[in-house]
Amino acid sequence: MAVHRETAPSVAENSAPIAAVIVSGMGIQHVATLDLRQYLDSGRFFWLDLAGGDDTSRAAFLHEAGLTEADSAWARRFGQTDRMTINSGSLRVVTRLAAIPDLVEFHVWASSRCMVTVWDGDRSALDSIRAQFFDRIKDLEENPYWAAMVLLEFVLETLDEATSDLDGVLQKLREQIEQRVTSIDLSSLTRRVDKLQATWSAMDRYSSDVRTAAVAVGALPQIHEHAATGLRDYANQVDEIERRLHARYQRGAGLLQNYATAIAKRQSEQINRLTLVSIIFLPITFLTGFFGMNFGWMLKTIGSPSAFLLLGLMLPAASIVLTLLWFKRRQLL
Numbered sequence: 499m500a501v502h503r504e505t506a507p508s509v510a511e512n513s514a515p516i517a518a519v520i521v522s523g524m525g526i527q528h529v530a531t532l533d534l535r536q537y538l539d540s541g542r543f544f545w546l547d548l549a550g551g552d553d554t555s556r557a558a559f560l561h562e563a564g565l566t567e568a569d570s571a572w573a574r575r576f577g578q579t580d581r582m583t584i585n586s587g588s589l590r591v592v593t594r595l596a597a598i599p600d601l602v603e604f605h606v607w608a609s610s611r612c613m614v615t616v617w618d619g620d621r622s623a624l625d626s627i628r629a630q631f632f633d634r635i636k637d638l639e640e641n642p643y644w645a646a647m648v649l650l651e652f653v654l655e656t657l658d659e660a661t662s663d664l665d666g667v668l669q670k671l672r673e674q675i676e677q678r679v680t681s682i683d684l685s686s687l688t689r690r691v692d693k694l695q696a697t698w699s700a701m702d703r704y705s706s707d708v709r710t711a712a713v714a715v716g717a718l719p720q721i722h723e724h725a726a727t728g729l730r731d732y733a734n735q736v737d738e739i740e741r742r743l744h745a746r747y748q749r750g751a752g753l754l755q756n757y758a759t760a761i762a763k764r765q766s767e768q769i770n771r772l773t774l775v776s777i778i779f780l781p782i783t784f785l786t787g788f789f790g791m792n793f794g795w796m797l798k799t800i801g802s803p804s805a806f807l808l809l810g811l812m813l814p815a816a817s818i819v820l821t822l823l824w825f826k827r828r829q830l831l
Contacts, residue, residue, distance in 0.1 A: 516551025517621035518559055520544055521628050523635055532562045537612075543639045545613045545631065545649070549621035556616060563614055565607065573605050573616045580704035582711040589646055589711075593704065594697075595653050596660035597623040601697065604653060608646035615649070627652040647728030654732070657701075657739055664694075664746045668753065675757050682757065691750045698743040705740045708733040774830065781817035785809075 518529040522537060522544035529546075537544045546563050548556055553574055560570040572590060583590045591606040597619050605616040630652060631638070631645075638645035674682055712729050789800070789809060800809065 516555040516559070517547075517549040519547045519549075519621060519624075519628065521547070521632050521635065523639060526628050526632055529559075532558055534559075534562045538564065543612060543642045543645060545615070545645070547615045547621070547624060547628070549617055549619055549624070560614065560616075563612060565614065569607055573607050573614065576603050576605075576618065578603070578605075580700045580707070582704070582707045584711050589643060591646070591650060593650065593653060594657060594700075595619070595623065596656035601657075601660075606646060606650065608643060610642050613642065613646055613649065627656075641724050643725035644728050647725055647732050650732055651728075651735065654735055654739060658742075661739060661742050661746065664750075668746065668749055671750075671753055675753060675760060684757065684761065687754055687757065691747070691754045694743070694747045694750050698740065698747045701736070701740045701743050705733070705736045708736050774825065778818060778821050778825075781821060782814045785814055785817065 520527050520529055520534075520537060522540075523542055534546070537546075546559065548559055556574050557570055560573055565573065569588065569590075578592045580594065581590075581592050587609060589606070589608040591608075593604050593606070594601040595604040595617060596602075602617055602619045602623075607614045607616075627649070631649060634648060638648060671682075671687070708729070712726075712733050800806075
């Protein structure tokens with residue numbers, strides 16, 4: 499059994515009305531009332547999905563579904579780390595659902611009688627998953643915990659797709675860096691890489707949790723070999739996603755480092771150019787300052803047109819030419 503310290507309670511509130519959908523042998527039905535008796539009395543396994551809504555409406559549906567106060571409080575508390583826990587009567591999972599535009603915290607509670615999911619988002623994001631789940635409902639009704647594993651695999655597929663989409667984003671970013679695109683926001687890029695690191699770290703901890711749960715799966719009543727095998731397969735898939743996220747984090751961190759290096763190099767080149775320009779004009783600045791001094795002997799001696807031509811034009815030009823030749827000899831140009 500995996501043991502965790504609970505974090506401080508945090509409830510996700512949503513002003514939109516709750517969307518309750520039940521997937522069972524009777525079909526995919528949107529539930530408008532709290533009356534779930536026909537599903538509970540039938541004795542057949544069903545999946546209750548709660549999306550959005552406020553804490554009060556969630557609590558009412560969870561109570562109607564037969565969850566204890568402790569299970570209900572856990573399912574409604576958002577801000578938890580990804581985890582999987584198994585006790586003698588139920589399975590609890592906190593994972594992530596990849597839904598536009600971001601990852602959504604997804605809670606799964608399963609027993610031998612039903613499965614409940616609670617999350618905060620647009621219910622349409624699960625339409626395809628509900629349809630796939632219903633296609634297999636006849637087999638899943640006989641193995642409730644296997645049904646939970648199948649659902650978790652469907653949810654994990656959304657993370658797999660999101661991970662694959664990262665390849666295109668990273669490739670585009672690499673091309674922009676190679677093309678020295680100046681519109682890249684370094685702070686935004688840093689935040690994205692940090693977020694990718696946080697996602698990978700969460701998945702790494704979750705992977706360890708799932709492995710622990712795979713050992714404790716025998717504690718569940720009426721566990722079937724399909725469910726135990728499904729959990730082990732799911733653990734392998736989570737490991738693979740974790741490795742892929744780690745690889746993409748390393749790639750993103752490498753791109754961030756390359757971009758920061760490229761910026762530092764461009765800044766260094768600009769400073770070098772400014773330094774060269776200032777050195778080129780340094781002799782002229784000296785000559786200007788020297789001949790600009792109002793010494794009496796200078797005013798009396800240097801006053802002819804030839805002096806102006808020699809000292810005012812030819813000497814500054816010669817100083818520039820000599821400086822450039824010195825730069826070329828030193829291979830600074």
